[in-house]
Amino acid sequence: MAGELSVSRDARLAMYRTMVECRTFEERAQQLFFEGLVRGTTHLGNGQEAVAAGFAGAMRADDYTFCTYRGHNHTLARGVPMAPIFAELFGRGSGLMGGKGGSMHLTSVEHGAMGSYAIVGAHLPIAVGAAWSAQYRKSGQVAVCFFGDGATNIGAFHEALNLAAVWRVPAVFVCENNQYMEYTAIGSVTAVERPAADRAAAYGLEAIVVDGNDVRAVHEVARTAIDAARAGDGPALIEALTYRHGGHSRADPGKYRPDAEVQAWLARDPIPAERARLLAEGVREAELARIEAEATAAVAAAEAIARDGPEPDPATLETELWSDGGSAWRN
Amino acid sequence: MAGELSVSRDARLAMYRTMVECRTFEERAQQLFFEGLVRGTTHLGNGQEAVAAGFAGAMRADDYTFCTYRGHNHTLARGVPMAPIFAELFGRGSGLMGGKGGSMHLTSVEHGAMGSYAIVGAHLPIAVGAAWSAQYRKSGQVAVCFFGDGATNIGAFHEALNLAAVWRVPAVFVCENNQYMEYTAIGSVTAVERPAADRAAAYGLEAIVVDGNDVRAVHEVARTAIDAARAGDGPALIEALTYRHGGHSRADPGKYRPDAEVQAWLARDPIPAERARLLAEGVREAELARIEAEATAAVAAAEAIARDGPEPDPATLETELWSDGGSAWRN
Amino acid sequence: MAELTYRQAVAAGIAQEMDRDPLVVFIGEDIGAAGGVFKTTEGLFERFGPERIRDTPISEQAIVGAVMGAAMTGLRPIGELMFSDFFAVAWDMVANQIAKTRYMTDGQVSLPLVLRTANGGGLRFGAQHSQSVESWAMAIPGLKVVAPSTPADMLGLMAAAIRDPDPVIVCEHKALFAVKGEVPDGEHVVPLGQARIARPGSDCTIVALAAMVPRALEAAERLAAEAGISAEVIDLRTLIPLDARTILDSLARTGRLFTVEENPRVLGWGAEIVSIAADEGFDSLDAPLVRITAPQVPLASAAVLEDLAMPSVERIAATVRRRLDEAR
Amino acid sequence: MAELTYRQAVAAGIAQEMDRDPLVVFIGEDIGAAGGVFKTTEGLFERFGPERIRDTPISEQAIVGAVMGAAMTGLRPIGELMFSDFFAVAWDMVANQIAKTRYMTDGQVSLPLVLRTANGGGLRFGAQHSQSVESWAMAIPGLKVVAPSTPADMLGLMAAAIRDPDPVIVCEHKALFAVKGEVPDGEHVVPLGQARIARPGSDCTIVALAAMVPRALEAAERLAAEAGISAEVIDLRTLIPLDARTILDSLARTGRLFTVEENPRVLGWGAEIVSIAADEGFDSLDAPLVRITAPQVPLASAAVLEDLAMPSVERIAATVRRRLDEAR
Ligand SMILES: Cc1ncc(C[n+]2csc(CCOP(=O)(O)OP(=O)(O)O)c2C)c(N)n1
Ligand SMILES: Cc1ncc(C[n+]2csc(CCOP(=O)(O)OP(=O)(O)O)c2C)c(N)n1
Numbered sequence A, B: 001m002a003g004e005l006s007v008s009r010d011a012r013l014a015m016y017r018t019m020v021e022c023r024t025f026e027e028r029a030q031q032l033f034f035e036g037l038v039r040g041t042t043h044l045g046n047g048q049e050a051v052a053a054g055f056a057g058a059m060r061a062d063d064y065t066f067c068t069y070r071g072h073n074h075t076l077a078r079g080v081p082m083a084p085i086f087a088e089l090f091g092r093g094s095g096l097m098g099g100k101g102g103s104m105h106l107t108s109v110e111h112g113a114m115g116s117y118a119i120v121g122a123h124l125p126i127a128v129g130a131a132w133s134a135q136y137r138k139s140g141q142v143a144v145c146f147f148g149d150g151a152t153n154i155g156a157f158h159e160a161l162n163l164a165a166v167w168r169v170p171a172v173f174v175c176e177n178n179q180y181m182e183y184t185a186i187g188s189v190t191a192v193e194r195p196a197a198d199r200a201a202a203y204g205l206e207a208i209v210v211d212g213n214d215v216r217a218v219h220e221v222a223r224t225a226i227d228a229a230r231a232g233d234g235p236a237l238i239e240a241l242t243y244r245h246g247g248h249s250r251a252d253p254g255k256y257r258p259d260a261e262v263q264a265w266l267a268r269d270p271i272p273a274e275r276a277r278l279l280a281e282g283v284r285e286a287e288l289a290r291i292e293a294e295a296t297a298a299v300a301a302a303e304a305i306a307r308d309g310p311e312p313d314p315a316t317l318e319t320e321l322w323s324d325g326g327s328a329w330r331n
Numbered sequence C, D: 001m002a003e004l005t006y007r008q009a010v011a012a013g014i015a016q017e018m019d020r021d022p023l024v025v026f027i028g029e030d031i032g033a034a035g036g037v038f039k040t041t042e043g044l045f046e047r048f049g050p051e052r053i054r055d056t057p058i059s060e061q062a063i064v065g066a067v068m069g070a071a072m073t074g075l076r077p078i079g080e081l082m083f084s085d086f087f088a089v090a091w092d093m094v095a096n097q098i099a100k101t102r103y104m105t106d107g108q109v110s111l112p113l114v115l116r117t118a119n120g121g122g123l124r125f126g127a128q129h130s131q132s133v134e135s136w137a138m139a140i141p142g143l144k145v146v147a148p149s150t151p152a153d154m155l156g157l158m159a160a161a162i163r164d165p166d167p168v169i170v171c172e173h174k175a176l177f178a179v180k181g182e183v184p185d186g187e188h189v190v191p192l193g194q195a196r197i198a199r200p201g202s203d204c205t206i207v208a209l210a211a212m213v214p215r216a217l218e219a220a221e222r223l224a225a226e227a228g229i230s231a232e233v234i235d236l237r238t239l240i241p242l243d244a245r246t247i248l249d250s251l252a253r254t255g256r257l258f259t260v261e262e263n264p265r266v267l268g269w270g271a272e273i274v275s276i277a278a279d280e281g282f283d284s285l286d287a288p289l290v291r292i293t294a295p296q297v298p299l300a301s302a303a304v305l306e307d308l309a310m311p312s313v314e315r316i317a318a319t320v321r322r323r324l325d326e327a328r
């Protein structure tokens, strides 16, 4: 299916760059977690970069991204700079949200990254609202909402999909089916084989399954769905099959997954696959190596900036609850 | 399809009797609401009796019924006496729940009537729990859970159906599609035409639609589904097409419904239809008239008892929060 | 001055603001052509049309979530939850998402939204349709909470809530819908966070909210007539922001404080008022701080039991009188 | 006496009761072979098997609803909500269904069930994974609420919760999971509703809960060492039933009361304690009643901000010292 819509060489390289930046960032984030610099928790997106890159490459600058606590990839893919993201992971005052949100809540409204949500399923109805707002304002914006396979079994998923379909809002729902919730296989707690696609008909939607490790295939379904939504044809539900390379979060080694399964998916790593394809198409090795080196340099530079960032000013503890900048609840 | 399973003459008459009792009870309840004796609110089941009667006739005495605020029919159909139901509607101390619950919460555990729930959709997961309990205890009981078309769009529906299917619990979910939520047509806010049946596949279940105004057709799908559940074949989801003769609740005249639609459904009233069928099968008019007269007498007698019932003892205000009979929260 | 019912004041407040700002939109169950199950939204659909007034499925999480998503992207949405008890169904959206998002994003996201709801008891609707949930919302940092007791305040506080740049929960009391009252002509806005001294007095302060305000006022009249007790009655109007100043000032004058709460006792809003008074007002205290509340049980549907549970004029008056006697 | 971590005490308490009663079953997300995301359920799956220990989908409403349905039909189920913040997703099931059903049915339905959850802050998990929701549950008539501070109490209160014939919410504090402590040999059950005087004292009473108990104790040591202040520390252990007697008795001896609450200020459990003391303990009061709480904002994830928000040993000690000085 890939290749039916034309994608420029530049766009392909841009998506490759996005994937490499995400991977490089996440690998460093993991090390920094083990070093104790990243506090609390992190949920890495290693292995799932093709979904983020393929979709981001199909979005307009003013489109909206809604994603989960496993949201670094999606935030980076929208062009949010790395340094404030690292700083947020470190809990610094220079963090993307001043240290108030942390890894699970990365948000950069300026880049259309409308938030990372840590309660499974909660952001689906919120994305419906953003899409409804775009529809009402006739702005032509589309809301793209990413979530995991596990989220398909929570009530908010059902309510959001139905409302989106009834109101025909410009929203694209993307289930990143990485086969697992935290430590439990999605198949063991779901009544159907494809947790998202097999539910599409329940909302009058088409069942769309895509190889989530093929950035071009992802990009193609993304463009089709986003363009249709923008044209007023209503929402779409897409299930992208993928796999997280590591554990669920923090120090989880992911031992609950059969070795053979892990190996099979590692062999289908989206980044080397796309690299090989680009080389086969005549992109020079040096050009790819340069992208990779730039990503490494960018991550290192961002880390350095973030390390130098100040601790949060204690005064910010009580700021920005309300629009007046403060948090007074009484006189 | 009706008639494939054998149903005895007695069973048919019993179901007819149930329908007539329900109708007679509800008509009186409505009058008493207008007279101010029934307080608060009531949601009548007139027109939907075939669903209650057809299912109750297929249940074992120890099976569980879970229903909604529109639960008089289902409670009566399980054999709960009328007098304490009336008394509960009147807010008397002699009410089925001592006046603590009211019309929307009729419960008689002794009859397997495990409660009427007033938050749309809430009882579906609870019914899953009862069915799981029966499965765990190997009791052979089945939980039958009735709900409206509107309930199919709330999150709890989705979570319950999925869990029931995954655990293969002995539960039968029955959507009484009476075409309306409160004042809004279900079709205007639902992404599919059949709000329940078109979602069955999302839980790996068969789509079953039945004429909910045909007590025999209902009885047949009920028996099939209940027997299968009891045999360990897992849950079912059934959509029964029906119509409420009156408004949603209280004094609602139901004016939001087109006249022609109302007339068409009134012409398909389940009670005269079944009456005609029984007569055609050779049941004597007098026998049916006797059933009807007995129902009228039973309702009148129950009303009289309920009218004589005492107001709640003020002391009961603070009883039965806890299993020790009291409600102390501190020393 | 026009006379409106509290019910009509709801629609009037919404209409005033929808007229003023095309970004105000409104969604909920049966709010459109049907005019709402409490008839609080009658006429809005006809006036503002289906794009601005939208019926929803029975999907409270989606309603509240959609309101949030719309608010963060430029609209000023209003969502109705038909009964306040249904907040429980969407509590994650309210307490975890709406309340926290501005803070978590360090101010990147603004949520100028209103969630309005029929709150409170007295209509024999039973335990799942009669709760006073204003205290649930009050406890969550990031939510403003309004609970008017008169038609004029209903209109004016609704308008202020819609104009407010932050999330506001508007609790409309079911038992007050039929109450009539004067409403000022022209645009009317009552600022959030200002309590109202509904009746001045000198012997004690009675703080009440919503449907308990008329009861507290009547109790105060009786106390004056029957026992010569001069009770000051404060209508809180807004729980957050809380006008603690007005309460503490009153307490400084009277030395005695009572709260009248429709909610079950434990952690009703009065507990917070009392905990403020017991610290900052300590030097003013001439007597114990007394909360008059419903007992710690769900609300029964039977009239006798429901009436017994909710603070009545008699109970308020008798409690105040007895406690004042004891303290003498 | 064995030494267990608080984390191990959770599993030990559940195992003790599952051994005793085959009707005890347990469901939740990742609780089975995975042993729970906080490793609080390790070993249970191996010991009791897949019929009694069941993994669920991410469906909190279904988890809580199923637990309720099972309880009303003869089982004694336990449900886990992985983080207490997720109570919001299932709040209707908890607050409207479980809490009210026995009362609404006038005692026909019994609900011997436990909902257990990882509660509280301190782990830099941010605003949606760090809340103290015990006060949400405390406010709802029909729920019992337990929040142990030591491994022994964790085990014993878990056992009591499972045996209790009514719904009990067990709040396990995330920040205490690694804490070790002695646990009595043999069957261990701690009755619900009994506070514990964790440290006797005579100058003031400090009431604390869960993770605030060790902090209050350390603050008390400092107050003794640095200012000669003798603080009595009460570990509440159970919010409902509330051991008001122990608090009032202590207050009668000390005349001064402080609460130490991890939750944001408004309507935290301390407000109820204070409102009881300000009425029934009025004659004992020598000084204002003081609540030491988090500020009224969501919990930030950055270490600096989270530490600043939660009452620290320093803040507790300094506040008590300052307020005692002022009152002298
Ligand atoms: C309502 C809710 N329940 C449970 C959790 C805990 N939790 C966090 S991530 C997760 C697994 C989610 O799996 P999936 O949706 O497949 O996303 P993935 O992590 O695989 O990207 C769970 C159970 C949560 N955050 N919110
Ligand atoms: C969660 C929730 N939302 C809204 C309501 C208010 N409400 C009560 S009945 C009803 C309509 C239900 O329609 P349906 O499910 O079709 O059942 P019917 O009344 O037609 O039997 C609504 C919206 C409620 N009780 N609970």
Ligand SMILES: [Mg+2]
Pocket: A148, A149, A150, A176, A177, A178, A179, A180, A181
């Ligand atoms: Mg997953």
Ligand SMILES: [Mg+2]
Pocket: B148, B149, B150, B176, B177, B178, B179, B180, B181
């Ligand atoms: Mg209906």
